[in-house]
Amino acid sequence: MSFVRRMVSHGGAPAAPGGWVWPAFGLAAALLSAAGLIGAADLGRSRAVAAMAARAEDGSTLAIAILRGELEKQRALPVILARDPDVRSALSGGDRHALDLKFASIARETRAAVIYLLDVTGMTIAASNWDEPTSFVGNDYAFRDYYLGALLKGSAEQFALGTISRRPGLYLTSRISEGDRLLGVVVVKAEFDRVEADWRALGGQIYVADQRGVVLLSTAADWRFHVEAPLDAQTQREIRRSLQFGEAPLRTLPLAPDDGLVQSASPIRGLNVLVRREVPTTAWHLAMLMPVDPAVRIEQSRLQALAALVLLVGLLLAAFLLRRRQRAALRLRAAAEAKAELERRVAERTAELAGSNRRLLAEMAERTRAQERLLDMREELAKANRLATLGQVTAGVAHEINQPLAALRTYAENARAFVAGSDGAAAAGALGKVIGLTERIGAITETLRGFARRGSGALEPVALSEAVAGALMILDAPLRQAGIVPRVETGPPGLRVLARRVELEQVLVNLLRNAVEAIETAAPRPAAAPLLSLAIAETAESVSIAVADRGPGLDEAAVAGLFTPFRSSKPRGLGLGLVICHDIVAAFGGTLTAACRPGEGCVFTVTLHKAQAEGAP
The missing domain is CATH 3.30.450.20 (PAS domain)
Incomplete structure (x- = not known):
């Protein structure tokens, strides 16, 4: 009805006289639509039921043909076997096992379930299933109606559940006589699994x-x-x-x-x-x-859709004709009211212009005051930005120095133990490592200072094996404490990349340390593959360093925020390590990417430009 009402309106003109016309039209349209849809539903149900009844008639005819084909094939079998000389010989004391084998062969070829022979007492003396646990040989079936029927009438049929096999089937029997003397009864059991399977296809x-x-x-x-x-x-x-x-x-x-x-x-x-x-x-x-339910739904939907389309076209045509009739009245009424409306709007517009002039003056004064406040806020924002940058650099320094400090403490404790044990050489070696680590702390501090200034120093060829060895030296103690033996592939000798060595080691230390912490939080796994590995691959122009762990992994949402400042998946993490690593690698002209799968671990890949070998043109 809203669509019909919109058709009546014409610009800003008022509604036509006789406001009852469109409600009456809407009510009539609703009643007609309801009657049409209900009629279509009834017709669809009748047609669907008739179609399914015809299909059932055809299906039942075919189902009976399938069943009769199987019945007639099996009915001929006992009649033929009753005349077989081997059957009569077995009833007269001949080789019964040979008959077992013959029955088994015939059963396979005719797809009969079981073929067996009963003597005059109803005892089974030969059967096609002689070698199965459910063999009928030696069982008495004199109580069965199919045996008694064969004795009285010459042949019988009985559908029954097998007393031994527990499988239902049709038992077909034929009496074997010699003159007036009864010799026995041959029985063929037919099962209908194939028939039922063919029926299901209908x-x-x-x-x-x-x-x-x-x-x-x-x-x-x-x-x-x-x-x-x-x-x-x-x-x-x-x-x-x-x-x-x-x-x-x-x-x-x-x-x-x-x-x-x-x-x-x-x-x-x-x-x-x-x-x-x-x-x-x-x-x-x-x-x-x-x-019939699915067919009824489909047919009803089809007919109702057709009825709805016809009704929609008819109602739209009726609405169009009704609208044309009212348009003339609308024009006359609108012309009379347009003049009064124009005069009213002129007066309102004049008052609005006067008010707008006053508001404009006030807004100009307020804009001047807002401009002054904006300048003050910009200055405050600049101060806050400088403080935030300073806090980020300070947090980054603490985060980066924490790792060599942990190694420094471990080597110092080792040196004290060596001194107490009078092992001067070992103590001197540990102290040498302490000195190297203090120098590295200074290098890291200087590097982070340069990083805070957004990069300093030119790129130079860095031996990748030396950078990897330096990173592993810093993490030697954490790796041993975690019981992790990383698999390291340093690549071919003399492989160099364009970087700054201390910053490259800083990136590798961060990635390896994160991997160790991830492995420590993961559930124990079989040692089929290393928990931590570092692999190097090279192309003609670049070198890739892949750090892979078998930790708990991350989902897609966590991976998407890995390189966002102050977002960390670790309980006590600052969320700066990977951000700093990403910026360092970007300053080298390379890339740092992450690929993770929940429950399987993560792989962080650093790709850098390859440096030309020494002496190369």
Whole structure:
């Protein structure tokens, strides 16, 4: 309706006379739309049900053809075997094991579940499953109806649950006689797993029930040996006596009629079309259920969309015609009011101009005062910026010196222990390392001072192996305390990069120290690969230094903030180490990148320009 009302308005003109027209039009449009959509939904349901019923008719015809094909193939088998001379020979005392082997070969070729031979007492004397744990040989089946039926009628069929195999199937029997003398009964058991598998390809649910309504075959395994309607007590006792279906509870199928359809509770809840047909040459009937809910939703959506499109076009056309009718009245009314509106606006505009002049003078005075305050604030901001920069440099100095100080203390303690043990040579070596570390602290301090001035000194060729050795010397004690033996690949001898050695060592120390701390927080891992490694790769123009750890790793959000000042993933970290390293490498004309995976560790890669070898042109 908002769209329709916008069509009525014309610039700033007032609404047309007769304000009831558009509400009435909207109400009529709503009622018409509701009726159209409801009608489309009913028609869609009817068409979907009819289509699924036709599909169920076709599917049931094909399902019966599949079942009859299997039945007719298996029915011929006992009749043929009853005339086989090897079968008659086995009943007369001949080689029964040879018959076992023959039955097994025939069963494989005909896809019969089991073929076996009963003597006049109902005892199994040969079977195709003679070598299986569930072999029928030696079992008495005189109680089975298919045996008694063969004795009385010459042949019989019975669908039952195997007493040994516990698998359902159709037992087909044929009597073997010589004149008036009974020799035995040959039995072929047919199972219908392949038939049920072929049925599933047809869609929906299919089951076959006998004349008592007991489900024998079904695409839903849970429906087997259910009943279409409750059985009387006498029928249930007869089924239990014959052990036809074992201990199956014979529950009622989870189906209920619902307005000409069938409501299913399992395996899929919903409405279904039910088609029931007799299976020729048997006392069985086949039922096929096709779900209609998805088809109904699709058909209803399609028809409702079509109805909505037709209604939309019709309503837009009606609204356009109604709008044209009102436009003439709108123009007349708008012309009368436009003159009065113009005079009112002229008076208002004059008053607004006078007020604007007064506000402009006041704003000019306020702008002068704001300009003075802005100058004062700029000066304060400059002071705050200088203080923040000073604090960042001070924090960076403390962070960078902390690592060699830790090594310095370790070597000093070692020297004291060597002196106490009268080991002068070792003490002198430790003190030499202390002196080297104090010189390194001075170099780091001077480097950070230069860094605070945004770089100083020219780049020069630096031997990469020496820079790596210097960094490992600073971290020697932390590595030993953590029990980490890094795998270091220094690259080919004489490999040099364009850098400043102290700052390059500073970067490597930071990356290696971070890796050690990450490994110490990670859960223990098998030693299939080194916990910490430093690898060097070179190209024609650049050299890459990769520091990899098997720590806990970082997620994408943490990696994105690695090079942001004062953001750290460590509880007591300042968040300056990687920032300083990144700026140092950038000053060298290189790059520092990070790649992390949660639970697998991180790899930090420094890429620098390769320095020309000495003596190269």
